[in-house]
Amino acid sequence: MSKRSNAKYKLDRRMGENIWGRPKSPVNKREYGPGQHGQRRKSKLSDFGIQLRAKQKLKGYYGDVTEKQFRKVYEEAVRMKGDTSQNLIGLLEQRLDMVVYRAKWAPTIFAARQIVNHGHIDVNGEKCNIASRRIKPGDVLSLRKKAQEMALVLEAQGLSEREVPEYVSVDGDGKATYVRVPTLDEVPYPVRMEPNLVVEFYSR
Incomplete structure (x- = not known):
């Protein structure tokens, strides 16, 4: 079992989005990131940064599964027929x-x-x-x-x-x-998830 070692709402604030759609999320009060430098103007993310952020957001949404578990699911999605990003979401939803x-x-x-x-x-x-x-x-x-x-x-x-x-x-x-098994469009995410960027991240 993967044990969560940090406060779950920190992820919300780091992403600047209420990723679970919960009314208690701190993003509902403050949209900037946590810590003393949270209100600094955000620098433009590189392509790698955008892909990493998409991966962290999707992984965090599913209860912060470990990196090893998440990578294993991705590798299984690659081996399956069809669109890898759709396969990834299907496997996570199962x-x-x-x-x-x-x-x-x-x-x-x-x-x-x-x-x-x-x-x-x-x-x-x-x-x-x-x-x-x-x-x-x-x-x-x-x-x-x-x-x-x-x-x-x-x-x-x-x-x-x-x-x-x-x-x-x-x-x-x-x-x-x-x-x-649902398709990406059917999954009721409170925020936009981009599994295609996750696939790009791992296939670098």
Whole structure:
């Protein structure tokens, strides 16, 4: 499991964007970066800088997966047929913690990972606590009885800032079905993600 070692909202401020679309994000109050030099005029980024920023933003959005894990997903996306950037997004959206987040069972991707790690999710009737597990179309996820009554889960279900996307089907009985692998256009990112720049970054 990759453990987050720094404050998650620092990434928001470093990028100057509310990458998770959360109302508590400091970017909603201050758009400049963190630290004493945060208000300095930003210098123009090089092509490498733009690509690195796109990679850091996408990697951070998915719960700050480790560089090793992220690179592994990219290499798998390259080996698959079709557009590498679309494949990359498809693979990231198939992570178990991401499907839990998309089903609105957790208020944040970090909380989704915690719910999975603590064994509150069944996949096709079997308990699974591996957040990075690949979910396939047709797989059924279910919240265990105890989890359905957790304050965290109830809070997430009441959030108005995001909807359940079409590629995840949720019923009111604590069950969700992963319908299909989404395309980039279908993924409800709060900010613009540029996986094509991530592909350029790694293929240098």
